[in-house]
Amino acid sequence: MSPLIEALSRILPRRQVITDNLRRLAYGTDASFYRLIPEVVAVVESEEEVQAVLHAARAHRRPVTFRAAGTSLSGQAVTDGVLALIGDGFASCEIAADAASVRLGPGMIGGEVNYRLARHGRKIGPDPASINACKIGGIAANNASGMCCGTAQNSYHTLAGLRVILADGTVLDSEDSFSIASFRQSHATLLNGLEQLGAATRADEALAARIRHKFRIKNTTGYSLNALVDYEDPLDILAHLMIGSEGTLAFISRxxxxxxxxxxxxxxxxxxxPTIEAACQAVIRLKPEPVSAVELLDRAALRSVEGQPGLPPIIHTLSDDAAALLIEVRAETERLLQQRVDAALGALAGIATVEAPAFSTDAETCAMYWKVRKGTFPSVGAMRRTGTTVIIEDVAFPIESLALATLDLQALLRKHGYTEGIIFGHALEGNLHFVFTQDFSSAAEVERYARFMEDICTLVVDKYDGSLKAEHGTGRNMAPFVEREWGHQATSLMRQIKALFDPDNLLNPGVILSDDPQAHLKHLKPMPAAEDIVDRCIECGFCEPLCPSHRLTLSPRQRIASWRELSRRAAAGEDAADVGRDFAYYGLDTCAGCGLCSTACPVGIDTGELTRRLRGRGLGTTSHKVGSWTVDNFGKVATASRVGLSIGHVVSRVVGDRVVARVSGGAWKHGMPQAGKPPTQGIGSGDPVVYFPACGGRIFGANSPEEATLPEVIMELLTRAGYAPRLPEGFDKLCCGQMLASKGMAEEAEQMANAVTAALLTAADDGHGGYFPIIMDASTCSVRMQKHLAGRLTLLDFHEFAHDALLPRLALSRKPGPVALHINCSVRRTGSDGKLRTLIAACVDDVVEPAGVTCCGFAGDRGFVVPELNAHALRKVHEALPAECCEGVSTSRTCEIGLTAETGRPYRSVAYLLEECSRGEKTAC
Known part of the structure; x- marks a missing residue:
């Protein structure tokens, strides 16, 4: 153990000092095409821990790089020193009483902040495409902007105050007068230096004019020199220099x-x-109009997404010279919106278009347009040749030069053989992104990239005097070219600023400023082939906020990066060593396999599918022999499980839940349900419906001995609504196979699903060539059987059937609530969450849907086998549930077990709530 790691281990909890080879590789991976493996990863949860890490790093002369979500694209979040990973302790959010301001910790996800602000009709200004994954720390440190915020609403221009920790550990709070007074005394040299730099810059009219000119368009190349001309107070200068400083000057703690x-x-x-020129002429006309966003897409960009559903058919007929503008108009009222739409259409009048422009106010249509636009970058990445990486460059031009610059960019892409390259961007700001694929596996390919970058600099800087980085940050990618864009005088100012803040070059060295002209060609990330189902991954990190194991073990991005490394080692004949051993737990055993990652992934990669495949190869802790026995003996499995539950309750009544939980390794839960029992066939008249109770509800009974079991509740509801439920023959010996499929036992799981299918076909046959409706009561199992029965039978999850068929037949008495709602992963993936929300809203006035809670992490049996996954996934639920919320509902029995155990509140199927509210009597929480 190195002296540095020994020092960090003394000042941080052991779990926050990460030194194993697997996680150093995985946690050190960001969205850029650079890779450095940190010497150590230190998770920091408080300002005191940040100060301690800085002190230890300075004592051992090792650099520190702060990392939020790692969605940055220019290499600013990788290091071979100390990677300080911002933990949940920095995920704070304080909304002012009037919502005119919001005070945030750097660990908050941008999209979650906007979710909390939405009920106030407000949002933060920056709106990067990665806002649902990136964090406030990165948004501020990179001065990220996006499609609608332009240059007026970015972090620099909407900054109201901040709290920073300098390289020497000093804390400055710009909103606290005592902190300011103390800082003015302790750091007079720094403040005097900034004051002198500002005064000298403002006095140099040519330099000041140059700086103002450079920031009229988007610009994140180098430091925010506009702070020197916009402000005179050195504290204001300091605060605004933090924006876009990429962790090289200080740590923004709030x-x-x-x-x-x-x-x-x-x-x-x-x-x-019909042409780029026509599109850019429209942009110039739209610039003074009240439009919120104008996105330019060249023909190649349109071609990369033209297969997406819902796009106008005419997109397939466009010529190679064509282009498109995605225009958005916003307003407070419908009347004002129409006025602005009319103004935009008026601006377009007389400009050649392929067809007459038309605006849509349909939310789904608009969302589809923007989803397609955001999908252009990853679409190129997904189509790339295996082994290559995808690169997105980010430049800006004066808007009057946009058309010619776009044509020149297209020509450069062709010149250097990047025929797959696409161009799109935020046209109102002259900001263009161009995406291409690059092979870094040979010296010749690296040299091709180097020549291309040189030509890009010539085009952007020498020909158009634009920005080499408009909104993605300088990083390592453009650090060698900062002086090329800014000139010696302005770059000298930047070097003086760096020296004032970080004289020991401790903070993120090599980022923004570099003396190495080849820095952008070093430490290039390998992208070896691993598995066909994940080779399209571009490691963007969009998946991470939805993953229940993220920050416990690995995220989907990190699992893929780790498996790529193991695949590389295997191909090279190298020993997997400790990386392979650790991957069994970190990569496979703690993956919930919920597939939520695919809903955020721009190309739909389900990392759970990779996990199941690898488990099936025996890389996890599965056994095909056990799976084969289960197929033939599921009735015995169900009976043994119920007996085990009964015994567990007997023991827990004697020694308590905690003792049983400890002895069982966490498998026994607080609030463990009673042993279930199979339902009996219903008797009665009504409309026939086939009900297949999933094994979860048959094995795990009610939360208390006094309650009915889930199958009993559903049978009662169906009968009450005028249905005659019938159960498939031998149902208690049947299982859909989901539990084996999650373990990678695809063949065994298929056998079980086939047996269920046969039973359903028989039970649902109406004798006239048709079939009665079929329902199941566990969302995960329902989705599995829906796929299995596709084209043969229609099967609905209970909440879908209840929404469509029971609500019209039942008289409901609403509860005041609040009642917590947990939306199961399968419900999210199928898009049936709208029906679930409508169903519960018909029963309850106050429904609580906790922010920041996605998959519960129980994942079938994972909550019993690796209970830490369930606890970690639900770590944010406690503060999100109000004290008066005394119950919760969901659509999966095992999820409900985990939620009950973690929250201390009983969670049940939504069927219980519907049954309670349809009894014809007043109900209360």
Whole structure:
């Protein structure tokens, strides 16, 4: 153990000092095409821990790089020193009483902040495409912008205050007068230096004018020199220099933003033009109009997404010279929206278009347009040749030069053989992104990239005097070219700023400023082939906020990065060593396999599918012999499980839940349900419906001995609504096979699903060539059987059937609530969450849906086998549930067990709530 790691282990809890080879590789991976493996990963949860890490790093002369979500694209979040990973302790959010400002910790996800602000009709100004994954620390440190915020609503211009920790450990709070007074005394040299730099810069009219000119368009190349001309007070200069500093000057431990209005009324139009010139002429006309966003897509960008559903058919007929603008207009009222739409259409009048432009206010249509636009970058990445990486560059031009610059960019891409390259961008700001694929496996390919970058610099800087980085940050990628863009005088200012803040070059060295002209060609990330189902991954990190094991073990991105390394070693004949051993637990055993990652992944990669495949190869802790026995003996499995539950309750009544939980390794839970029992065939008249109770509800009974079991509740509900439920023959010996499929036993699981299918076909046969409706009561199992029965039988999950068929037949008495709602992963993936919300809203006035809670992490049996996954996945639920919330509902029995254990509140199927509210009597929480 190195002296540095020994020092960190003394000052941080052991779990926060990560030194194993697997996680150093995985946690050190970001969205860029660079790779450095940190010497150690230190998870920091408080300012005191940040100060301690900085002190230890300085004592051992090792660099420190702060990392939030790692969605940055220019290499600013990788290091071979200390990677300080921002933990949940920095995920704070304080909304002002009038919501005009919000005070945030750097660990908050941007999209979650906007979710909390939405009920106030507000949002933060920056709106990067990665906002549902990136964190406030990165948004501020990179001065991230996006499609609608332009240059007026970015972090620099909406900054109201911040709290920073300098390289020497000093804390400055710009919103605290005592902190300011103390800092003015302790750091007079720093403040005097900034004051002198600002005064000298403002006095140099040519330099000041140059800086103002450079920031009229988007610009994140180098430091925010506009702070020197916009402000005179050195504290204001300091605060605004933090924005876009990429962790090279200090650590932002808190930031206060002035929020902006989120207009409720929106309209979007996807307008096609015969040429780039025509599209850019439209941009110039739209610039002074009240439009919120104008996104440019060249023909190649359109071609990369033209297969997406819902796009106008005309997209397939466009010429190679065509382009499109995605235009959005927003307003407070419908009347004002229409006025702005009319103004935008008026601006387009007389410009050649492929078809007449038309705006849509349909929310689904507009969302589809924007989803397609955001999918252009990953679409190219997904189509790349295995082994290559995808690169997105980010430049800006004066808007009057946009058309010629776009054509020149297209020509450069062709010149250097990047025929797959696409161009899109935020046209109102002259900001273009161009995406291409690159092979870094040979010196010749690296040299091709180097020549291309040189030509890009010539084009952007020498020909158009634009920005080499508009919003993605300088990072390592453009550090060698900062002086090329800014010139010696301005770059000298930047070097003086760095020296004032970080004289020992401790903070993120090599980022923003570099003396190495080849820095952008070093430490390039390998992308070896691993598995066909994940080779398309570009390691963007969009998946991570939804993953229940993220920050416990690995996220989907990190699992893929780890498996790529293991695949590389295998191909090279190298020993997997400790990386392979650790991957069994970190990569496989703690993966919930829920598939939520695929809903955030721009190309739909389900990392759970990779986990199941690898488990099936015996890389986890599965046994095909056990699986084969289960197929033939599931009735015995169900009976043994019920007996085990009964014995567990007997023991727990004597020694207590905690003792049984400890002895069982966490498998026994607080609030463990009673042993279940198979239901009996219903007797009665009504409309026939086939009900297959999933094994979860048959094995795990009610939360208390006094309650009915789930199958009993559903049978009662169906009968009450005028249905005659019938159960498939031998149902208690049947299982859909989901539990084996999750373990990678695809063949055994298929046998079980086939047996269920045969039983359902028989039970649902109406004798006239048709079939009665079929329902199941566990969302995960329902989705599995829906796929299995596709084209043969229609099967509905209970909440879907209840929404469609029971609500119209039942008289409901609403409860006041609050009642917590947990939306199961399968419900999210199938998009039936709308029906579930409608169903519970018909029963309860106050429904609580905790923010920041996605998959519960129980994952069938994972909550019993690796209970730490369930606890970690639900770590945010406690503060999100109000004290008066005394119950919760969901759609999966095992999820409900985990939720009950972790929250201390009984969670049951939504069927219980519907049954209670349809009894014809007043109900209360």
């Amino acid at each position: 930031i206060t933003y002035r929020t902006v209005v989120e207009d409720p009324c929106k309209a979007s139009a996807l307008v096609f033009f």
